[in-house]
Amino acid sequence: MENIGLENIALFSGLILSLVGLWGLLTQKNIIKMIVGFALLDTGIHLIMIAVGYVKNSTAPIIGEGVTKANAADVIADPIPQALVLTAIVIGLGITALMLAYAVKMHQKKKSLDINHYKDLKW
Amino acid sequence: MIIKIVAIIIGLLIIGLAIYALHAKKLTVAILGAGAVSLLASIMFLLLAAPDVAMTEAAIGSGLSTIIFFYVLNKIRKQNG
């Protein structure tokens, strides 16, 4: 219990979550289920990035109670991975909306959500 | 110490909900499971001292993307007649 840190717990759950998401993306037959798998993979990768940027016993990188200009470098967590993940979450929503719009269009053509019915580009 | 136990429980719940979401037969349950994973991940971000990311995940991952999924599901149901 002593040598397991908070970051190890978050790292392992993020890694297993992204493996589960990739498994869903590869094995599911339903298009909507595949998109759900992609969303899970996205969340797992965000968890990994935040866990790597964590510093032991640190607090949020916002100057306020307990964090002053003088001791900021000693008590805060790394702000750069947080800024990158902030960007990644918003882009993830854009990609999910785009994939769902494709799914609607595909369903309009063939009235089916099964990926095995779409063989137009398979040779 | 207490925070670590909370984090372990939340991590196990995240993995369980993710597997359940992909295993479920109904699409509604799958989307709800993905929303619940986002919700618990946002608490995990808060424990890892990232409140900005937690707020983004709460507003976008658990809020807007669930809404967009259900609009699309409704449109597909209407196309089926």
Place this chain on the structure above:
Amino acid sequence: MVKNLYIILVLVGLGFMFYTFADGFESADKLNPVAERYAKQGPDEVGAANLVTAVVVTYRGLDTLGEVTILFLSAAIVAFFLKVTYGEEEKRQTRSVSEIMQTAARLLTPAVFLLGIYVFINGHLTPGGGFQGGAIIASGLVLMLLAKPNMKVSHTLIHVVESISGLAFVFIGVLGILYAGGFLDNSLMGMGTLGSLLSAGVIPLIYIFVGLKVGAELSNIVAHLQESQNEA
């Protein structure tokens, strides 16, 4: 059968790579040099109490510009796919909205919009910022559309807000080249005192425009999804 074997191979290989990465991983005791520089110089150089905001808007402002462009592109493609032909659409026949829902939506919609504006104006002091505020504004639009399913969303207004805020974002960046240190430099205006609302130079202004732009883009996606519901 071969396909299943490939999937198992990919998952096991990736799992092994992940395991070697995570095994014995220990987070650092102190910040790396770049983050230390941001933490030490950031409050004086940028003047924002929230250091994540300082990184997002000033130190890596160009990334934010690219991100807003990607979001604009995906919103435009969604609108292209779900376009409805105007003129011949009939009134939607849906189950009527209950009285409780209508009253609660009338009460709560201004509060949700106000919270969104609060979140992006205070982006440099508290957690939050343009992206979160924009998402909250789009959620407010969802609440309005749930209460009145036949409401017409003004696409002209959305396009005008989006174009003006995007242009203003780039214009402030170019002004930084002319009158300050470089593109999107925030020392265009006075720094103010750390922790007050009017501080951090031009960051609150940029975050207002980012919030309006992201809110308009996400509202565009939601409005197109709602309007496309009536054609089969």
Place this chain on the structure above:
Amino acid sequence: MVSTILIIALGFMIAAILTAAIRFFIGPRTTDRIIAFDAMTISSLSLIGLIAFFAQRSIYLDIAIVYGLLSFLGVIIIARYLEKGL
């Protein structure tokens, strides 16, 4: 004293989330799972408040405000979807 009481409250909130998750897993109908999701959201709101106390940062409460104002939207939209009114 206050800290002891809040640790007990933290235990209760984790127990609430766990019971809601059990209902989510075994719930035979979709409506059961929706109610479980809503209960999980509300218990995690108070969990966020307790984490803000244990980390000694009051700015964490902003996340609870955003969550509280937005969490009901998901449940409403699922309800409208199930009664074919979206």
